[in-house]
Amino acid sequence: MADTPEIRDTLLNRRSRTLVAGNDRAAARAMFKAIGMSDEDLAKPLIAVANTWTEVGPCNFHLRRLAAKVKEGIKRAGGTPLEFNTISISDGITMGTDGMKASLISREMIADSIELVTRANYFDGIIALSSCDKTIPGTIMALIRLDIPGLMLYGGTIMPGKFPGEYPLANKDGTTDIDKDINIVHVFEAIGAAASGTITTEQLKAIEDVACPGPGACAGQFTANTMSTIAAMMGISPMGMNDVPAVAAEKEDVAMQAGAMVLKLIENDMRPSKIITRQALENAIASAAATGGSTNAVLHTLAFAREAGIPLTIDDIETISKRTPIIADMTPTGKYNALDVYQAGGIRLLAQRMLEGDYLHGGTITVTGKTLAQEAANATETPGQKVILPLDQPIKPSGGLVVLKGNLAPRGAVVKLKGDEPQYHKGPARIFNREEDAMAAVQSQQIKKGDVVVIRYEGPVGGPGMREMLSVTAAIVGQGLGQDVMLLTDGRFSGGTRGLMIGHCAPEAMVGGPIGLLEEGDLIEVDIEKRTLNVLISDEELEKRRATWQAPKPNYTSGVLAKYARLARQADDGAVSNVWLEGD
Known part of the structure; x- marks a missing residue:
């Protein structure tokens, strides 16, 4: 009869020895041996x-x-x-x-x-x-x-996709590209362009077919x-x-x-x-x-x-x-x-x-x-590369992540900017309590220049899960409104989003945040330089609305989405659901 193998403490296996070393762990070893592991494997x-x-x-x-x-x-x-x-x-x-x-x-x-x-x-x-x-x-x-x-x-x-021939959507300067490198965001923007009649369904299909050529992010x-x-x-x-x-x-x-x-x-x-x-x-x-x-x-x-x-x-x-x-x-x-x-x-x-x-x-x-x-120090630069620029030739002197605060976002909201977006916008709120309603309005061309599309009750608790709004933002850009329409949400955005799209508004509507108090036509003002985001009504009016506001019924009452909604923190706290018992 074979001796019970000795699994020595090698420092490298100190944790796993708890599981597999000694006579009292024979059953665990037996289970591992059922999948082909040897005593030697378990000693490592x-x-x-x-x-x-x-x-x-x-x-x-x-x-x-x-x-x-x-x-x-x-x-x-x-x-x-x-x-x-x-x-x-x-x-x-x-x-x-x-x-x-x-x-x-x-x-x-x-x-x-x-x-x-x-x-x-x-x-x-x-x-x-x-x-x-x-x-x-x-x-x-x-x-x-x-x-x-x-x-x-x-x-x-x-790998990027390659659109053969002339790309059907023009650049901002009116030029068009030949054999353009494209990716999934081009498809989302093409959806908006097709809805507005800028491109045909056949052209949308042609973009769809080549945007994602294989595996990878x-x-x-x-x-x-x-x-x-x-x-x-x-x-x-x-x-x-x-x-x-x-x-x-x-x-x-x-x-x-x-x-x-x-x-x-x-x-x-x-x-x-x-x-x-x-x-x-x-x-x-x-x-x-x-x-x-x-x-x-x-x-x-x-x-x-x-x-x-x-x-x-x-x-x-x-x-x-x-x-x-x-x-x-x-x-x-x-x-x-x-x-x-x-x-x-x-x-x-x-x-x-x-x-x-x-x-x-x-x-x-x-x-x-x-x-x-x-x-x-081990970096090697490819001669002539134009992707990573010299420090004295930045695309923008400050970073792309901007945090705004004001009476609409006391705990903050986030926008990503390259620098060619409008630095100031004031316009009427177009209120939507779910993403699908906003998308339908964009697709039917109900959104006009100057509007502020507000999509609320999409936060960590309200959604729950804080959906990304790429479908809506890309449709806005695809219709040529990316420089003229602002979007505000307590949800979030895909990394592929561009334009004056403000998300992570905290606190969110579902927990009584000011975004939930907005009414159709309210004037919303954003000033990027001042880092402010406000609705242009009095504090008294906001408090009057707050007094009559009631949270809607949750979208889910059981399952993992309901569990997350019960545990989720706000966006300015990472929207995490973990529980810390000390110093929480």
Whole structure:
């Protein structure tokens, strides 16, 4: 009869020994042996491979293949990988439907599910694979929460589509492009153009057919690529690895390297709490601001701070963005896609530029064991590249993320600006209590120049889930009204949104926020320079309306959406649903 194997404490397997070492853990070992594991496998560090693979959409479609390479890297470095999967919701697919209410909530579920599986199985380290809007912050929130050695590997950007011949929609200057690089946002804007008769249904179909040529996250500096940039700048992703496009041959090589890196992290006891510091979070915000990144970065960075127990406010984000120039010419506010950033020199080059201007903290540590400044020193710039600009030639002298406050948003609202948007707008409120009603009004051309489209009861609690309004904003832009119509919502926006579109209005309508007190025709004024957002009525009138206001019935009374609505915090607190028992 064979002796019970001894699983020695090697420091690298200290956590997993609790699960598999000793006579009293024989049943656990038996279960592992049922799936082909040996005593030797169980004696090695057990590494979680937390995957977000799905067939529902292109962003994460290739992650099963990448996970195989990650596991190969773990094995080569002396670990035993164990893969599990969690959920993923495609924003692009669910946009404009009730399904979008699940998107932000999925961030919470992803973090919770990874936490549960990892805590249950005493993994010694973890690598999370993510590639779309909510899987990136969800996995990072889990890593922070667990605080065991680990990292996040981004699946990479999709390649841009190529529209053959003359593109049917003209540029702002009236010119048209030949063989234009396009992405999913062009499809959303083409929907609005087709509704207004600017293009035909056949032309819309032609754009649809070529916009997304394969797997990977949406091509511009939309939410996924913004969060990928943030992950590298914070140090929770290895510098240079996230840049590699999804279909590039090099992606499999970096996946193996990332897998092996987890063993080094365990050896050095390099945990997220040593990486995600106040300075690292400031680097995250600055990188989003410098690239004209998604407003979702505000929500997610606030959520990271909450998980890490680090004080960070929406006002801090405004301060950091205001002092940081936009130096990356990226869609949707600029010309280039994430592929172009990779070819220009990558996020290392961006970090190098920003450090030259003292816009980043170079001393923060990264998962590679090097500081951010050391990583940036290895940047190689492609001669003639036009994506990442010199500091003396910024697209805009201050960052793209702007926080507004006033009697409509006492706790703040967020807008993303490139600099060519109107800096002042005053117009009548057009009130809609759900996104679909606003979309119908835009499609039927009921929205006119000067209007302020207000979409409310779409906040974290009201939606619930704080839907993105890309369908509406893109339709407005597609009808040629992007410079003349303002949109205000307690919901949020896709990273692909452009124009004077103000979201994250806090407090939201469902909890009695002033946006819920607006009436049709009220004059709304926004002044970007003054950072103000107000309705032009007296305080007395606002209080009179507040006295008679009643919250509508919740849209959901059971299930996960109802649970989130009960727990959700406001947008200026990251719209998180976690519960902190101390110092809450």
